[in-house]
Amino acid sequence: xxxxxxxxxxxxxxxxxxxxxxxxxxxxxxxxxxxxxxxxxxxxxxxxxxxxxxxxxxxxxxxxxxxxxxxxxxxxxxxxxxxxxxxxxxxxxxxxxxxxxxxxxxxxxxxxxxxxxxxxxxxxxxxxxxxxxxxxxxxxxxxxxxxxxxxxxxxxxxxxxxxxxxxxxxxxxxxxxxxxxx
Numbered sequence: 540x541x542x543x544x545x546x547x548x549x550x551x552x553x554x555x556x557x558x559x560x561x562x563x564x565x566x567x568x569x570x571x572x573x574x575x576x577x578x579x580x581x582x583x584x585x586x587x588x589x590x591x592x593x594x595x596x597x598x599x600x601x602x603x604x605x606x607x608x609x610x611x612x613x614x615x616x617x618x619x620x621x622x623x624x625x626x627x628x629x630x631x632x633x634x635x636x637x638x639x640x641x642x643x644x645x646x647x648x649x650x651x652x653x654x655x656x657x658x659x660x661x662x663x664x665x666x667x668x669x670x671x672x673x674x675x676x677x678x679x680x681x682x683x684x685x686x687x688x689x690x691x692x693x694x695x696x697x698x699x700x701x702x703x704x705x706x707x708x709x710x711x712x713x714x715x716x717x718x719x720x721x
Contacts (some may be wrong), residue, residue, distance in 0.1 A: 563634050569631075570645065
């Protein structure tokens, strides 16, 4: 068997096709997995609300001290998670297939996800979904405020980590250049 140096070289032979980057497949799979989380959570939320009799009519509220505004905030959150999950699913599949439109979809999803997270957090604070009174009685008022703020910051950080990563990733010149070639 005659082995030449060209067979062991990292350089592709003139007749070989260079394999593209792996990042579209990796980000596409991550996007699909995270989209399933949003679709599943949103779908289960819709089923739960329908099971509680809140799907068609909100009559009889407030129940158990839950205001109608809080129910609407939770409904918006559930619907938003579901819709954004579907958008991310389509974007993830398109990214795996290296479609230029995938980047636009992911950027729309990222900005929408960040906006939804902030708006829902503010609305939940305003409607009593997040209250300092839910803390243990032994804590001082300043400790309750501190831990509430820490919880909000950690929650927003976790929810917006992947959207922010995508916004940064797709701003890179090398990535934009590669996407232009799709």
